[in-house]
Amino acid sequence: MAKRQDKAPQLDELDPERQRLANNPWMNSFINYLKNEKQASEHTIKNYVMDTAQFIRLSPGADDDWTKVTHATARRFAMELASAGLARSSVNRKLSSLRAFFRFLMREGHIQGNPFSQIQSAHGSRKLPMFLDIDQVSKLLDAPNAYWSKVASARKSETDGRQECEYIAARDTAILEVIYSGGLRISEAINLNFQDIDFIAATFKVRGKGRKERLCMLGKPAIAALRTYLQKREALGLAQRRQSGPLFLNQRGEKVTVRTIERWFKTYVNEAGLPADCTPHKLRHSFATHMLAAGADLRLVQEMLGHASLATTQIYTHVDVARLIEVYSKAHPKA
Numbered sequence: 001m002a003k004r005q006d007k008a009p010q011l012d013e014l015d016p017e018r019q020r021l022a023n024n025p026w027m028n029s030f031i032n033y034l035k036n037e038k039q040a041s042e043h044t045i046k047n048y049v050m051d052t053a054q055f056i057r058l059s060p061g062a063d064d065d066w067t068k069v070t071h072a073t074a075r076r077f078a079m080e081l082a083s084a085g086l087a088r089s090s091v092n093r094k095l096s097s098l099r100a101f102f103r104f105l106m107r108e109g110h111i112q113g114n115p116f117s118q119i120q121s122a123h124g125s126r127k128l129p130m131f132l133d134i135d136q137v138s139k140l141l142d143a144p145n146a147y148w149s150k151v152a153s154a155r156k157s158e159t160d161g162r163q164e165c166e167y168i169a170a171r172d173t174a175i176l177e178v179i180y181s182g183g184l185r186i187s188e189a190i191n192l193n194f195q196d197i198d199f200i201a202a203t204f205k206v207r208g209k210g211r212k213e214r215l216c217m218l219g220k221p222a223i224a225a226l227r228t229y230l231q232k233r234e235a236l237g238l239a240q241r242r243q244s245g246p247l248f249l250n251q252r253g254e255k256v257t258v259r260t261i262e263r264w265f266k267t268y269v270n271e272a273g274l275p276a277d278c279t280p281h282k283l284r285h286s287f288a289t290h291m292l293a294a295g296a297d298l299r300l301v302q303e304m305l306g307h308a309s310l311a312t313t314q315i316y317t318h319v320d321v322a323r324l325i326e327v328y329s330k331a332h333p334k335a
Contacts, residue, residue: 014050014053014054014057017053017054017056017057017063018049018050018053020056020063021049021052021053021056021063024063026066026105026108026110027049027052027063027101029104029108030048030101030104030105031045031048031049033104034048047093047097048097048100048101051093051094051097051098052097052098052101054094055077055094055098058076058077058080059073059076059077066102066105066110066111067110067111067112069102069111069115070115071115071118071119073115074098074115074116074119075119077098078091078095078119081094081095091121092121095116095119095121096121098116099114099116099117099119102114102115102116102117103117130277130278130282130285131282131285131286131288131289131290132274132278132282132283132286133286134290136272136274136286137180137283137286137290139272139273139274140176140268140269140272140274140278140283141173141176141177141180141221142272143267143268143269143271143272144168144169144170144172144173144176144264144268145169145173146271147169147267147268147271148165148166148168148169149165149169151165152165152166163232163235163236164236164251166232167232167233167235167236167251168251168264170225170228170229170231170232170233171229171232171233171248171249171256172261172264172268173225173228173229174222174225174226174228174229174248175189175190175248175256175261176268176280176283177219177221177222177225177226178192178204178218178222178225178226179280179283179284179287180222180283180286180287181216181217181218181219181221181222181287182204182206182216182217182218182222182287182304183216183284183287183288183291183301183304183305184206184216184284185208185281185284186258186261186262186280186281187258188206188207188208189248189261190248190255190256190257190258190261191207191246192204192206192246192247192248193244193245193246193247194242194243194244194245194246194247195244196247197218197226197247199218199223199226199227202217202218202219202220202223203215203216203217203218204216204218206306208306209306212306214303214304214306216304217304229248233249236251238251238253239253261280262279262280265279265280284305287305288301288305291304
């Protein structure tokens, strides 16, 4: 799709309107307010003036009596901007400028209402979150064992070193499995306690944003990884198998940090041959995308992710459609 070009008048094309604004006392008061109270830069002030100049270009007579500018006037201006082929960011900036100007006039008691208060900003298409396909997820989940097996081989004469490698591999595999199994944020996984896990019901409690609790599911690979990790943890004397408290510990028996896991995650991404910009949060994106692609109910996925709004979860339906289009265009002979 061709990129839309801004067709807005350039600064020198709006000279007549800018000159009129220079002689307008209410605009001069607004500029002083921007300079002295808002500490706005000269560039920002120029943008406010240019946006207002464009408004009076498209709304003749507006600056003769600002009190007569109505909601309909503001709406026509927004429609003119949209029809001119402006980028959404430009439209939004201009609407924001006029909204701020009329808000100032209200504050000063010059007008009774802000005609731009009900004019909504143009909504751009939300950036689709990146996710891993199932094969990539499998490679990533296998990466801790693959990497630490190589390190352990180099420590053949160091029993303690090999045990430590096996422990870290088991711990990080369990963390990644739990993140993918429940669609967790990395901080949510790190903050899990042993008592949050119900191995019989294959569920666990997660404390998300705002300390809100939700119930997540444990798949069989995640349960197996957790059991292996707990055995290794006990073998190193870091904690008893069923000891309450932080679930994931470092080699000193302290709760592992997010930074530690993020650091090792980069190593595992490299081991798995995945793009370098892959982050732990992409496992959460992948969980949601794969669940919806398999037919899971949108509200169920919303609940498992801990999203307050269904709209936040719906982005993953767009991801699946985008992926479907990509696959179709590559695979269909008549695409």
